[in-house]
Amino acid sequence: MMRILIVSDTHRNHSNLKRVLSAEAPIDMLIHLGDAEGCEREIAYMADCPLEIVSGNSDVFSFLEREKELMLGRYRTLITHGHYYYVNMGLAHIKQEAEARGFDIVMFGHTHRPMIDFGKNLITLNPGSLSYPRQEGRRPSYIMMELEGDLPARFRLEYL
Numbered sequence: 001m002m003r004i005l006i007v008s009d010t011h012r013n014h015s016n017l018k019r020v021l022s023a024e025a026p027i028d029m030l031i032h033l034g035d036a037e038g039c040e041r042e043i044a045y046m047a048d049c050p051l052e053i054v055s056g057n058s059d060v061f062s063f064l065e066r067e068k069e070l071m072l073g074r075y076r077t078l079i080t081h082g083h084y085y086y087v088n089m090g091l092a093h094i095k096q097e098a099e100a101r102g103f104d105i106v107m108f109g110h111t112h113r114p115m116i117d118f119g120k121n122l123i124t125l126n127p128g129s130l131s132y133p134r135q136e137g138r139r140p141s142y143i144m145m146e147l148e149g150d151l152p153a154r155f156r157l158e159y160l
Contacts, residue, residue, distance in 0.1 A: 004072065004145040005047075008033035008081070008109025009129035011058065014046065016130040016140045016160055021046060024144060031070075033109035033127065034059060034081030056081035056109060073147040075104040075123075082108030082126070091117070091124060098122055105153075114141040116155050125155065 005027045010017055021027070030047040032040075034056025044051040055064035067080035078098050085094035087110050098106035105123045113135040114128030128134075128141035135141075139159040146154040 002028045002073065002147040004029045004031060004147070006031045006033070006107060006125065006127045006143040006145060007130055008127050009035040009056070009112050009131060010037075010039070010043070011035055011129075011131045012037045012039055013131040014039070014042070017043070018046060019160065020130065020142055020158075031079055031107065033079060033107055034064075035109065038062065040064065052079060054079055054081055057083045069103075072105070072145070073153065074150075075147075075153060076102060077105040077107065078103045079107045082110035087111055087126075095119065095122055095124060098124075114143070114157055114159075116143065116157055123153075123155075127157075130160075 005024055027049055029050045032053040034054050035058040036043055037058050040053050052070060053064055054067055055062040070077045087094055087108055094106060099122050107125045112129035112133055115126045117124040125143055127143040130140045130142060133140050141159050144156040
């Protein structure tokens with residue numbers, strides 16, 4: 001089984017990320033969906049596993065890519081921060097783009113609001129923020145993704 005931790009919007013505040021890494025260990029990959037604010041090396045060191053990370057709107061001097069295409073098991077996956085797809089205004093644009101480009105999963109951050117949406121042809125994920133949550137209750141959040149053989153991917157939205 002492959003265990004993937006999905007986080008976003010840590011904004012240089014790593015205390016909750018350390019708690020999650022400890023609680024969910026061992027993990028096989030960490031996906032960070034942006035706004036690490038220059039801490040990608042520190043995050044990679046903390047995770048002690050492969051790290052996939054993209055730049056967010058607060059990563060102003062970053063050389064990170066705006067988005068990446070990954071194969072996670074059998075799932076063609078787009079990871080991006082989301083601000084280039086206007087996710088604060090709704091999800092129509094990012095979903096339309098991901099479906100048009102043939103992705104099975106799209107992961108984004110930026111809104112600081114967690115969600116998992118199983119559409120007809122697309123799974124849309126936002127882990128929320130571990131540092132500055134904005135949803136009702138304002139609890140820090142993340143998503144665990146598990147891949148096992150030919151079984152469908154499993155997703156767990158967790159709150160601290």
